[in-house]
Amino acid sequence: MSKYWSALAASIKPYVPGEQPKDKKYIKLNTNENPYPPSPSVIEAIRAAADDSLRLYPDPICSSLRQTIAKYFSLSDNQIFVGNGSDELLAFCFPAFFNPGVRPILFADITYSFYPVYCRLFGIPYETLPLDEDFRMPVEQFYKPNGGILIANPNAPTGRFLDLTAIESILQRNTHSVVIVDEAYIDFGGASAVGLVGKYDNLLVVQTLSKSRSLAGLRVGFALGHEDLIEGLRRVKDSINSYTLDRLALAGAQGALEDEAYFRQTTAKIIRTREETVKQLEALSFTVIPSTANFIFITHPAHAAETLFAKLRERGVLVRYFKLPRIDSWLRVSIGSDDEMAAFAEALRNISAI
Ligand SMILES: *Cc1c(COP(=O)(O)O)cnc(C)c1O
Secondary structure (H helix, E strand, C coil): CCCCCCHHHHHCCCCCCCCCCCCCCCEECCCCCCCCCCCHHHHHHHHHHCCHHHHCCCCCCCHHHHHHHHHHCCCCHHHEEEECHHHHHHHHHHHHHCCCCCCCEEEECCCCCHHHHHHHHHCCCEEEECCCCCCCCCHHHHCCCCCEEEEECCCCCCCCCCCHHHHHHHHHCCCCCCEEEECCCHHHCCCCHHHHCCCCCCEEEEEECCCCCCCCCCCCEEEEECHHHHHHHHHHHCCCCCCCCCHHHHHHHHHHHHCHHHHHHHHHHHHHHHHHHHHHHHHCCCEECCCCCCEEEEECCCCCHHHHHHHHHHCCEECEECCCCCCCCCEEEECCCHHHHHHHHHHHHHHHHC
16 A cells, blocks of 8 residues: 555555466466467567567557458458457456446356456446356346446356357347457357357457467457447547557467467367366366366365365466355366376375375
8 A cells, every 4th residue: 555546546456367486387277378389370470570660660450460350250350459468458348338337237246357357447336147056147137227248258267158049138138238258268169259240239259369379478369349349449449558569469469360270279189188187077076167168167075175276286286266255165277288187187186195
């Protein structure tokens, strides 16, 4: 606390990202990073862009990358917005689409913990909708007046996917508010709502290159939606920073989207490893929530999650533990390579011979 902080800075509760420890080398299964390197096309594109042109500002409207994304999803350029990671893009959504002091925006009680952080920063009231015991969303809860809707799909940290029929009925019953579907993990087995963008002008689909394209370090996210929504985002962006994506990020992102074969190969590998890991954990009596993400949410009837978290950490394996109501007996485990997951399973077996 400092007397120099504004009332706002003093009142907010910033998001705490998963740790990136430097004390020793861990098997990192705590931040949903991709275990595989980015496509070689990414590195090549960044190398080619690292030249004298860095002297110049990058393209503020990211024309070339937006064209590539538009073509990839069979949309038009004016339906695409790109941001410095989808976190920044989600932050822009708050002043762009939600109003302070009127109706609350709605999201699940267990979901991406950045959402309430943005609400406090931007003074947007919110109401959380309880997931059921199995972390499913009873969708009728969205059928009431609101100031906007945010859905992580698949959800984090549970990994559960909400089917597109449910998404569509939410869109139909909320034509007065913007429905944001945060698809950070969509490429690991879910079905994207992007096909509904042409049909619903209140839908904004947000994706990222951080997870399925192995580019958490490059910071590139994008949104797909009606051109009026895109224009709203642009108005906010251009009131904060015209150049949110640098030249290297623009080039690297382009390289990633152009290597479809590599993307398919690595995501398929992660899905296979996930299914194999689930089998092993179930054999150790863990309960595993069905996941369409690059992580799984697990609990054990005889071992407290907090203890398992600490014991795994001692053995050099980092997973994510949230000391929060309703999920404090669960661990979120990112899917690493086959070798990393074998080491994780081995560590679990060693811990008091589960
Ligand atoms: C990882 C994640 C993001 C943010 O991704 P970046 O593009 O790296 O900022 C957004 N939403 C959810 C649900 C995530 O898990």
